Amino acid sequence: MGEQKGLVDPFTLADEDGYIWLKGNLHSHSTNSDGKVSPQERVDGYVNAGYDYLCVSDHHTITRIDTVSCPDEFTLVQGVELHPDNPFGGQRHHFLALNMTEDMNAQVMPPQAVIDAVHKQGGSIWLAHPHWSSVNILRDTMPLRGLAGIEVFNTTCRCMGRGESSVHWDDWMELGGQILPALANDDAHAAESTERDTYHGWTMVRVKERTAEAVVEALATGASYSSSGPEILDIKLKRVDEGKRTVEATVSCSEARRIFAVCDSYGVEYHEGGELFETATLTLRPGAKYVRFEIVDAQGYKAWSNPYDLANL
Ligand SMILES: [Zn+2]
Ligand SMILES: [Zn+2]
Incomplete structure (x- = not known):
């Protein structure tokens, strides 16, 4: 970016x-x-x-x-x-x-x-x-x-x-x-x-x-x-593939129902079929320029991480 x-x-x-x-x-x-x-x-x-x-x-x-x-x-x-x-x-x-x-x-x-x-x-x-x-x-x-x-x-x-x-x-x-x-x-x-x-x-x-x-x-x-509700405890990003274009993100948080990794284009949703969870690993679309995370809890309240510049990862 x-x-x-x-x-x-x-x-x-x-x-x-x-x-x-x-x-x-x-x-x-x-x-x-x-x-x-x-x-x-x-x-x-x-x-x-x-x-x-x-x-x-x-x-x-x-x-x-x-x-x-x-x-x-x-x-x-x-x-x-x-x-x-x-x-x-x-x-x-x-x-x-x-x-x-x-x-x-x-x-x-x-x-x-x-x-x-x-x-x-x-x-x-x-x-x-x-x-x-x-x-x-x-x-x-x-x-x-x-x-x-x-x-x-x-x-x-x-x-x-x-x-x-x-x-x-x-x-x-x-x-x-x-x-x-x-x-x-x-x-x-x-x-x-x-x-x-x-x-x-x-x-x-x-x-x-x-x-x-x-x-x-x-x-x-x-x-x-x-x-507006959830707590974010940790976010870790790492490049996983040979060409180093694919990023894997692990998010730890208070009990969540779904997490969105929002990128500059496309993005990924993580859920466990409606079950609550406290950690999630998401694989981002190769070539994404930035990612930010939205954590949604059982009541629909959200937390928003700040964005990460993936060019600098
Ligand atoms: Zn105003
Ligand atoms: Zn005002």
Whole structure:
């Protein structure tokens, strides 16, 4: 897939080297925009639900992390959801900007200027819920440079039937000739309720420190995976044939009903006739350029690995 280095594989980062998994949600709203609970109530909800990190990403204006409190071991990421105009024809953009310090009037700025301004202050900016926003990747996203990756799952958008953006993810990677990391988020607006838009989408990051900088670095380099239920424990890839064009993948996970290896063209499904399993070996189609994995559990909840660049394997 071109010249880029590929992403960091979180499953190669060892416990012995001090790496830990953190569970978090990077997209939520409070009464500072259109959320139903105060910033402090939003934080308390995620602390009590057993999360390790949270971003209260209100629309337009940064909700400052020094206005809320949380336990020492909980990590707050300071961010905002920005909505620049879309000069390419689609709806106004929804970008999630993380590790932000300065507010900007994104609504009157072109999207590329917003992306550049976020980078200038050391932030990381992501494409939020493209399925829900009717984003056409070719029209709306390909003209832009510097987005870190895609929100592949959004719980609030699932409540409206457009929660998953995996096709947009594949489109973007195929059109751009590069692999990109993903996030899964709640985009929580409601008051606490396990049946609506809280506590159903999260991103697991592999980090050494419980800091916002470490979390965002892990997200941007791909040392993470996204989930609405299943846990991914390990992914191992190896070339198996003489010509070294065929790749075999072994996935270990919490109890799954099926696993998809999604490649740039074609892909493979693994199942055991509806029985649950915790490890699977899949043989990929020779010549595949990238592969990412979707794990589906008995309830239909999913986890999404980040893609692997097979050219660098
Ligand atoms: Zn949005
Ligand atoms: Zn939102």
